[in-house]
Amino acid sequence: MTRTEYPWLLPSAMAGAADPDSARRRGGRRARRTVRDWGVDLIVFFFAVFVGMLALDTAEQAGNSEPLILADLLVGVAACCALWVRRRWPLGLAVGLVLVEVVAPTAVGATLVALFSLAIHRPFKPVGYVLVLALAGMTAQAYVRPDPTISHLFAVILGALLTLLALAWGMLVRSRRQLVLALRERAVRAENEAALRAEQAQRLAREAIAREMHDVLAHRLTLLSVHAGALEFRPDAPPPEVARAAGVIRDSAHEALQDLRMIIGVLRAPGDDGERPQPTLATLDALIAESREAGMKVTLDSGVQDHDAVPSTIGRTAYRIAQEGLTNARKHAPGTGTTVLVSGGPGDGLTVEVRNEAPHGPVPHVPGSGQGLIGLTERATLAGGRFEHGATRDGGFAVKAWLPWSS
Known part of the structure; x- marks a missing residue:
């Protein structure tokens, strides 16, 4: 597993972990929505619609005129539909819905979802600015479009709690995603480092084996080569000398084969050195x-x-x-x-x-x-x-x- 197999684990992806969906872009184009994306989008859409319908029912109970109720309905529908672009423009959508919510209570559900998405996709600094704006908007809404069933103070406190809850939940999700990305990055880095250490260990092992084979076999094969050369240069040597040289050649070849078997045995069972005594x-x-x-x-x-x-x-x-x-x-x-x-x-x-x-x-x-x-x-x-x-x-x-x- 390498970084090229997981592009969202690159440093650029970690720097943009505030928007995990951007890590799935390829060549400047957004990846297609997955089944999970569609499921999440449908859930938050229907949640915004449900909260908007409750706000609309409250507006009807307050005795608002039909044109105002119709306007609230249209604005609420538009706000809910705007949630489908919350991943692409989270900051702009959140600011816009916070302002719309002041005069249209039916956009409350969509605003909470937009704030939740903003906390997931953006760092704390812009989220803090929007939080101040949202608290001011909630306070203004309690006086511009009051709820007759509750007091102004309770409406302000409830709106502030819902706003803080949505942002806190979004920041928690963001932190978890960043943690997962960091753990995956660490796992990839650890695997790459392990592969490098294994490669280095193999290289050192090959060098050690090469030295051992050279030291062990060179001695034997040199004996064989020297005596074979002597036989070549002195074909008329006395039979006892020829027999002696041939014996040395035979013994050296036999010892070389024995040493080679020992080295191969060590390679096959590197932990079994006790049965193969080394020279001292x-x-x-x-x-x-x-x-x-x-x-x-x-x-x-x-x-x-x-x-x-x-x-x-x-x-x-x-x-x-x-x-x-x-x-x-x-x-x-x-x-x-x-x-x-x-x-x-x-x-x-x-x-x-x-x-x-x-x-x-x-x-x-x-x-x-x-x-x-x-x-x-x-x-x-x-x-x-x-x-x-x-x-x-x-x-x-x-x-x-x-x-x-x-x-």
Whole structure:
């Protein structure tokens, strides 16, 4: 549901909520009357006619002449018929009927209806002016066309009460309509904001999934690509080396499929993370061992005595940074020495650095997305830390991250 589906909920409609019927206009033309409109118009018309007939009967009892009674009848009929345009010209109609009522009591019913409609469709300021005019008109009528059955004071008080009642009722209806419009506007706004929040949450989820898939799969697929490239460049390699490379390719493909199944499982059941353990700093030794088995020369220098003491969120981020650093070293500097440095403690933060030496000779081309370092920067930033990367003095490359570790 959007604002375009409910044009009367736009700010312009709220500004003109004094005339709710104007909110139903389309392209400058009024909408056709609904069944409810016809029903309301008929009810107020017959009410005005009924009150006018009572006033006419009172005029006959007062002994007025037949021409005056006929004039009252015609004026009353005209006033009742004028109520059909009360929505289009509420202010003009109310002022006109208040003036006519002074000399024609048969217009009293139509005047009350016009005042009621005016209070619905216009703000308080013009209604207040008309109220003063109506009270003056009621007072003048009590003396110009007196009712012989009641006193002048009672006639003035009764007319004032009826006038105030009609205006108060109309203002109550107006306030209720404005409240409904405001609630609908608030509901539409809340729904739009909820849709925006959901869209933002989906975007953040997609980014998180993309980072996770890159970090998890890039490590495995890089192993597969490097050893497949070695087989391509050395077709005459000894059978044991070929078998070893083929085994690494097979194991890497199998592990990649397992990791992919894990990610898909997390997507299908995002609340079931307990059955799918995530890597932490405690599993860094297994990552180093796996890289060594793949032929990398990796040295781990850890100043953290107990890896299990590192918070899981910080440890997982540190693990992913080390994993991506090893993946980049394997891709861009195969056969060189790589050092993984881990240091820090509670209160000082956790520092993770992966540094590789300069590559020896030409490097086989391994395709990459170029998103790894961007993903690491986002991971470190989301964890409240910092991330740096760049070439070293000896021609190698290093990635370094500092992550907060509260005491």
